[in-house]
Amino acid sequence: xxxxxxxxxxxxxxxxxxxxxxxxxxxxxxxxxxxxxxxxxxxxxxxxxxxxxxxxxxxxxxxxxxxxxxxxxxxxxxxxxxxxx
Amino acid sequence: xxxxxxxxxxxxxxxxxxxxxxxxxxxxxxxxxxxxxxxxxxxxxxxxxxxxxxxxxxxxxxxxxxxxxxxxxxxxxxxxxxxxxxxxxxxxxxxxxxxxxxxxxxxxxxxxxxxxxxxxxxxxxxxxxxxxxxxxxxxxxxxxxxxxxxxxxxxxxxxxxxxxxxxxxxxxxxxxxxxxxxxxxxxxxxxxxxxxxxxxxxxxxxxxxxxxxxxxxxxxxxxxxxxxxxxxxxxxxxxxxxxxxxxxxxxxxxxxxxxxxxxxxxxxxxxxxxxxxxxxxx
Numbered sequence: 001x002x003x004x005x006x007x008x009x010x011x012x013x014x015x016x017x018x019x020x021x022x023x024x025x026x027x028x029x030x031x032x033x034x035x036x037x038x039x040x041x042x043x044x045x046x047x048x049x050x051x052x053x054x055x056x057x058x059x060x061x062x063x064x065x066x067x068x069x070x071x072x073x074x075x076x077x078x079x080x081x082x083x084x085x
Numbered sequence: 086x087x088x089x090x091x092x093x094x095x096x097x098x099x100x101x102x103x104x105x106x107x108x109x110x111x112x113x114x115x116x117x118x119x120x121x122x123x124x125x126x127x128x129x130x131x132x133x134x135x136x137x138x139x140x141x142x143x144x145x146x147x148x149x150x151x152x153x154x155x156x157x158x159x160x161x162x163x164x165x166x167x168x169x170x171x172x173x174x175x176x177x178x179x180x181x182x183x184x185x186x187x188x189x190x191x192x193x194x195x196x197x198x199x200x201x202x203x204x205x206x207x208x209x210x211x212x213x214x215x216x217x218x219x220x221x222x223x224x225x226x227x228x229x230x231x232x233x234x235x236x237x238x239x240x241x242x243x244x245x246x247x248x249x250x251x252x253x254x255x256x257x258x259x260x261x262x263x264x265x266x267x268x269x270x271x272x273x274x275x276x277x278x279x280x281x282x283x284x285x286x287x288x289x290x291x292x293x294x295x296x297x298x299x300x301x302x303x304x305x306x307x308x309x310x311x312x313x314x315x316x317x318x319x320x321x322x323x324x325x326x327x328x329x330x331x332x333x334x335x336x337x338x339x340x341x342x343x344x345x346x347x348x349x350x351x352x353x354x355x356x357x358x359x360x361x362x363x364x365x366x367x
Contacts, residue, residue, distance in 0.1 A: 074159075075278045079152055079155040
């Protein structure tokens with residue numbers, strides 16, 4: 001099962017996993033965890049930087065969504081892991 | 086997640102600090118450094134500070150640890166007074182497999198763009214970007230160090246529209262390609278973080294906000310921009326501060342955007358669509 005962890009930088013300087021996004025058998029992605037963030041993924045999506053011009057992608061777009069998370073969440077406050085197995 | 090580690094540290098070199106135009110502040114920093122010789126190794130501040138808000142970032146560092154995730158390496162910095170910063174070393178900047186992401190953005194410049202974005206924010210008066218300096222930490226890792234803002238949320242649902250409009254205009258001036266998840270909210274205030282990709286013309290368009298097309302800006306925003314544009318000294322200060330951090334063409338395009346958006350807001354009182362917001366307005 002391929003998945004991506006999303007880390008949030010807490011007030012004490014530690015990182016906490018706030019959302020986990022997993023690739024389902026039907027090639028869609030299911031994200032669970034912080035409600036506000038999960039809602040934003042579904043409603044606003046993220047940018048797909050692998051094509052030009054970049055486009056907006058959503059969890060329903062499957063593996064590409066997982067792969068692009070780490071290019072969208074890079075601030076330190078919110079970081080995404082590589083695709084993990 | 087990355088391993089937590091303490092980095093070795095070296096003595097501070099006060100002679101590397103210059104503060105043209107702010108001799109009192111320079112003296113204060115020198116006195117402070119003299120009275121409290123650092124036990125840290127490699128804590129060289131490599132660029133002059135701009136205002137007092139940056140002072141906490143000059144503090145003595147207790148611990149630094151790698152943050153997990155992201156394309157580029159990021160670190161949490163914990164100061165002896167308990168405050169936290171986010172450090173992004175130049176050596177941690179990576180080319181990505183998604184070529185488009187960093188196309189035409191030279192690796193090794195992101196930390197300068199972080200500092201340039203903060204300076205622009207301060208000089209014009211947006212007050213949206215947390216204090217960000219350039220310094221080296223342990224093993225001479227030069228990078229950007231930004232104040233961590235505690236108790237923030239990634240949800241901007243309750244943020245005043247005037248604040249988000251202001252952020253939109255700042256992002257156009259920075260030509261920031263991806264503000265979506267790089268906005269923090271705390272009460273009525275927003276913070277614009279992660280500006281390492283700002284200022285460059287990468288083929289990834291500035292991320293516009295269609296909900297503000299044809300909407301009027303706040304009078305305060307219009308006044309702030311107009312004061313800056315009409316003040317030759319402020320504009321020269323911006324050039325002086327940003328020229329070591331950006332290419333000449335990037336700086337020229339940025340200044341053109343400031344003048345252009347000010348003209349739009351003064352003359353039309355609104356922005357009609359994204360085509361009115363080019364990278365380098367003529």
